[in-house]
Amino acid sequence: MQLTPMLESFVMHFGEMGSRWGFNRTVGQIVALLVVSKEAITANDIAEALSISRGNVSMGLKELQAWQLVQLQHKPGDRKEYFKANGSIWDMANRVFEERRKREMDPTLSLLRDILLDKPGNDAEVFAQTKLQEIHDLLEGISKWSMELQRLGPDKLGTLMKLGSGVGKVLEFKDKLLPRPANNK
Amino acid sequence: MQLTPMLESFVMHFGEMGSRWGFNRTVGQIVALLVVSKEAITANDIAEALSISRGNVSMGLKELQAWQLVQLQHKPGDRKEYFKANGSIWDMANRVFEERRKREMDPTLSLLRDILLDKPGNDAEVFAQTKLQEIHDLLEGISKWSMELQRLGPDKLGTLMKLGSGVGKVLEFKDKLLPRPANNK
DNA sequence: TTAAACTTTCATAAATTACTGAAACTTCAA
DNA sequence: TTGAAGTTTCAGTAATTTATGAAAGTTTAA
Numbered sequence: 001m002q003l004t005p006m007l008e009s010f011v012m013h014f015g016e017m018g019s020r021w022g023f024n025r026t027v028g029q030i031v032a033l034l035v036v037s038k039e040a041i042t043a044n045d046i047a048e049a050l051s052i053s054r055g056n057v058s059m060g061l062k063e064l065q066a067w068q069l070v071q072l073q074h075k076p077g078d079r080k081e082y083f084k085a086n087g088s089i090w091d092m093a094n095r096v097f098e099e100r101r102k103r104e105m106d107p108t109l110s111l112l113r114d115i116l117l118d119k120p121g122n123d124a125e126v127f128a129q130t131k132l133q134e135i136h137d138l139l140e141g142i143s144k145w146s147m148e149l150q151r152l153g154p155d156k157l158g159t160l161m162k163l164g165s166g167v168g169k170v171l172e173f174k175d176k177l178l179p180r181p182a183n184n185k
Numbered sequence: 186m187q188l189t190p191m192l193e194s195f196v197m198h199f200g201e202m203g204s205r206w207g208f209n210r211t212v213g214q215i216v217a218l219l220v221v222s223k224e225a226i227t228a229n230d231i232a233e234a235l236s237i238s239r240g241n242v243s244m245g246l247k248e249l250q251a252w253q254l255v256q257l258q259h260k261p262g263d264r265k266e267y268f269k270a271n272g273s274i275w276d277m278a279n280r281v282f283e284e285r286r287k288r289e290m291d292p293t294l295s296l297l298r299d300i301l302l303d304k305p306g307n308d309a310e311v312f313a314q315t316k317l318q319e320i321h322d323l324l325e326g327i328s329k330w331s332m333e334l335q336r337l338g339p340d341k342l343g344t345l346m347k348l349g350s351g352v353g354k355v356l357e358f359k360d361k362l363l364p365r366p367a368n369n370k
Numbered sequence: 371t372t373a374a375a376c377t378t379t380c381a382t383a384a385a386t387t388a389c390t391g392a393a394a395c396t397t398c399a400a
Numbered sequence: 401t402t403g404a405a406g407t408t409t410c411a412g413t414a415a416t417t418t419a420t421g422a423a424a425g426t427t428t429a430a
Binding site for chain 2: 004007017038107112120124125131134138141145148162164167168170
Binding site: 239244 | 417418419420421422427428429
């Protein structure tokens with residue numbers, strides 16, 4: 001497998017960005033390669049296209065399976081395993097969001113809840129706890145909201161996003177039209 | 186400066202999470218320390234509290250200034266520089282979002298735009314470009330939308346988030362009430 | 371000016387993370 | 401069962417990132 005310059009620049013860029021998106025360079029390259037590949041490809045193809053070791057590919061694919069970003073395929077009469085991107089771009093982005101939410105917010109939320117159960121021992125701790133409470137509430141809000149948004153599905157989310165600055169307007173309607181939502185803290 | 190066990194656990198946790206949030210351990214610890222400190226503190230206080238070198242603190246604070254997460258203060262008759270968290274938790278979270286958007290999406294958007302200007306050279310590139318276009322549109326959508334949301338300000342965003350699953354309902358209203366929004370691509 | 375008090379820089383050391391490749395493992399056809 | 405075709409694991413090494421601390425830089429009071 002040989003990449004054209006166009007595809008190579010894309011794949012390499014995803015490698016560079018990988019670490020910012022929560023995985024390492026190789027994993028970024030692999031997922032990029034799979035996304036632009038029409039047909040499913042083997043681990044050997046990947047190793048060759050990216051000039052990395054076979055072992056590295058294996059670990060990368062394992063990681064991507066944990067993220068649910070790749071799909072395994074078998075071809076009849078062929079013992080090799082073939083891989084392809086799992087779902088649409090939208091699906092993949094959703095899974096990345098979800099996974100990052102888990103990794104970036106859940107552990108902190110859990111720690112904050114624990115700490116907030118403790119009695120403050122002095123003045124400094126009293127002040128600190130009010131701050132920790134604020135952080136907790138913000139994280140919890142974002143966390144819950146992002147889960148709601150994902151539940152909306154692509155179509156509605158699309159509408160919501162296209163709404164853009166119109167969101168403000170719609171919110172005003174809501175105040176006038178919805179008598180009183182039942183979810184006050 | 187000596188941290189109580191409660192504060193220490195919080196500060197250390199932020200250190201661990203730091204790398205997932207886009208900065209390194211030390212920077213995470215420093216920002217956590219500043220957030221729970223009622224009074225502004227000196228770089229030496231920080232080095233002592235976290236048991237890290239003075240130089241490291243200096244670099245960490247520099248980084249945090251780039252993120253606009255710390256504020257410098259001077260006390261009359263005192264030559265030292267004092268530092269405190271810059272703005273409310275909300276403000277700080279906003280800046281982190283903004284900065285991450287810039288780092289995680291902008292470079293990719295820019296690359297994708299470039300690539301999409303090229304003529305595909307073969308079949309594989311034709312397929313790849315449709316995928317790249319999808320990625321581009323999704324990223325652009327998220328990017329623009331998140332900017333809109335930030336423009337709403339805390340109050341409205343709060344309402345929107347509290348709305349939760351109610352968002353779906355409000356969207357239905359919108360379809361019925363807003364004749365036709367002017368922002369079609 | 372000088373020098374004391376303080377801060378930043380940066381070369382190098384330490385720590386962490388990622389990659390390789392050979393060995394171990396698995397699966398399947400004969 | 402054997403061995404060929406394939407995959408995974410993991411110890412060792414390479415690459416990258418982060419931290420240290422001494423030297424250089426800055427600021428201000430006298």
